[in-house]
Amino acid sequence: MTRGDLMPPTTARSPRRPLLLAAVAATVVVLVGGATALLVGAPGQGGSPLTAPPTAKTPSASAIPELSRRNANDQRALGKVDAPVVLIEWSDYRCPFCGVFARDTQPALVREYVDKGLLRIEWHDMPVFGDQSIDAAVAGRAAAAQGRFWQFHEKVYDVAPSRGHADLSRERLLDLARQAGVPDMAAFEATLDDVAVRADVQREQQEGYALGITGTPTFLIGSTPLVGAQPVDVFRDAIDQQLKAGT
Incomplete structure (x- = not known):
């Protein structure tokens, strides 16, 4: 198991954290050798794979916090804004198992569910x-x-190693952006130096920590949490269950 290198804030408090953390603890299925695991405790400080305490119970769907954005102009989203099920993904471009999901699982989910x-x-x-x-x-x-998020996403994960972490230097990021068809490279490079954008990335990271997420990839499918590069059938089952629950 590989753990993150950054420390989550010790002062983070959120009423949503116990709910999501408890849900993951009660339902997580970790594919051996195929996940950067969700851990108890701060990254880099030891800890063990998250397990449910004896008294833990999976919260009802109504107890899971609503975390979906459902913004029609969201460039970091795929699918109809009013789709019945939302899959929320917390990922890192240098995470090898996030690459497994991006290359092997997401395309199937897009064909079978997003496109429909x-x-x-x-x-x-x-x-x-x-x-x-x-x-x-x-x-x-x-x-x-510039409307090229998913193209960039694909290019980054196409070159991700199966083990270890990709070397994503500034020069490599610029090259991948060109390959992804980003039209205005001057604007792209200027954004790389935008402190407000960097702060927003770190804000989203801290929100993840506040929810108890310290490993990637982590997913929330409706009210069902999953951790790791699970087989595609695990995602199908979770999506189908959510679709059935909504009918």
């Missing part, structure tokens, strides 16, 4: 592997500003 109007996918930055992860998240937002 049944599912919406919303990306959240969770840069846990150092400064290059934050830089890459900023670059993703720079691409999104």
Whole structure:
């Protein structure tokens, strides 16, 4: 198991954290060797894979906080804004198992659910592997500003190693943006240096920590949390259950 390199804030408090953390604890299924695991405690401080305490119970759907954005202009989302199920993803561009999901699982979910109007996918930055992860998240937002987020996302994960963390230097990010068809590279590069965009990435990261997320990839499918690069059938089952619950 690999853990993030950045420390979550010790002062973070959120009424939503116990709910999501308890839900993950009660329902998480970790694919052995295929996940950067959600951990108890701060990254880099030891800890063990998250397990439910004996008295933990899975909260009802109504107890899970509503975290979806459902913004029609959201460039970091795929699918209809009013799709019946939203899959929220917390990922890091340097996480190898996030790459597994992006390459092997997401395309199938897009074909089978997103394109049919049944599912919406919303990306959240969770840069846990150092400064290059934050830089890459900023670059993703720079691409999104020019309507090329998902193209950039695809290019980054296409070159991700199966083990270890990608080297996403500034030069590499610029090259990947060109490959993704970002039209205004001067504006893209200017955004890389925009302190407000970087602060927004870090704000989203801290929100993830406040929810108890310290590993990537982590997902919330309706009211069902999942951790790791699970087989596509695990995602299908969770989506189908949410669709059935909504009928």
